[in-house]
Amino acid sequence: MARVLIEGTDIVVRLSWWEKALARHRDVRVPGSALRHVYVEPDWWRALRGERESGTCVPGRLCAGIRRHRDGQDFTLVRSGGPVLCVELHRSSPLSRLAVSVPDAEETRRVLSPTGARGGS
Numbered sequence: 530m531a532r533v534l535i536e537g538t539d540i541v542v543r544l545s546w547w548e549k550a551l552a553r554h555r556d557v558r559v560p561g562s563a564l565r566h567v568y569v570e571p572d573w574w575r576a577l578r579g580e581r582e583s584g585t586c587v588p589g590r591l592c593a594g595i596r597r598h599r600d601g602q603d604f605t606l607v608r609s610g611g612p613v614l615c616v617e618l619h620r621s622s623p624l625s626r627l628a629v630s631v632p633d634a635e636e637t638r639r640v641l642s643p644t645g646a647r648g649g650s
Contacts, residue, residue: 531606531629533614533637540564540616540641542629548606551585552593557604563622567641569612569634576613576628577605601625614638 532543542557549555570576577592582602584594589609596603603626607613614634616627631637 530632533616533627533629533631533641535561535641538562540627542604542606542627544606548593551591552595552604552606553584554594554604557624557627559618559622559624559627563618564616564641564643565619566617567638568615568617569638570615570628571612573607573609573611573613573630576607576615578603578626598625603628606630614641616641 530545531548534541534543538561539558540561544552544556577596579596579598581592582595582597586592591608593606596605602624604624605628607628608630611630612634614629614631614637618624618626
């Protein structure tokens with residue numbers, strides 16, 4: 530299952546080999562300075578916006594890859610039935626949002642959030 534973590538000053542989405550095949554994308558890396566907001570979307574389908582540009586979508590089950598919409602592009606790796614970690618990015622980033630189903634979305638949100646990264650709440 531995908532993991533979202535901080536490596537140095539970057540936010541990285543690590544994908545398994547089969548997730549890379551589904552998404553038709555390598556691991557995703559964006560600068561941490563591009564982070565605008567991070568939250569957990571409890572309804573997986575609400576994390577999806579726009580239309581599939583590349584990758585795979587199995588309606589009602591999984592969407593993986595790049596989705597294009599009027600505000601730019603999102604990288605998604607979303608599975609049905611669970612919460613989704615959403616990382617909103619500044620316009621300076623090549624992506625607008627990362628939407629990823631991760632094993633513990635709330636814990637990952639705490640790690641990524643600017644207050645969580647400083648140890649505050």
